[in-house]
Amino acid sequence: EGLPVLASGFGWAATRSSLLTVSQVVPYAHAKTALKRCFGIPEGGALHITASLMAGLVTTTVTAPVDVLKTKAMSAGQSDIAAMLRAHGLFAFFKGWLANYVRLGPQTTFIFVFFEQARKVIERRS
Numbered sequence: 001e002g003l004p005v006l007a008s009g010f011g012w013a014a015t016r017s018s019l020l021t022v023s024q025v026v027p028y029a030h031a032k033t034a035l036k037r038c039f040g041i042p043e044g045g046a047l048h049i050t051a052s053l054m055a056g057l058v059t060t061t062v063t064a065p066v067d068v069l070k071t072k073a074m075s076a077g078q079s080d081i082a083a084m085l086r087a088h089g090l091f092a093f094f095k096g097w098l099a100n101y102v103r104l105g106p107q108t109t110f111i112f113v114f115f116e117q118a119r120k121v122i123e124r125r126s
Helices: 010-039 045-076 081-088 090-094 097-125
Strands: none
Touching: 010 045, 010 097, 045 081, 045 090, 045 097, 081 090
């Protein structure tokens, strides 16, 4: 089948990766700011973990439709969006959402908790 088949999922994977990064970083920053301002949560572990889990919710929701379409395209060789909507409704694009959050929630938490700890170390050395 050749190189075109090998690269068939690249577009979907690149789209998902872009959406994943944007939907992690921006919601984390906003959640962190809102949690400090609205609830008075001080800088520290509780703030970082809560903001990370909130960012994970956004990330999972944003990437779910792309995950479903990518899976359909790679397994069936097509992804007819209109047919999926007619047959299953809007929720067809969120199949596997909980399983994705169970993976992305902790992953996002580890990323940002480690980021905050590394930032703290670098700031102390400066």
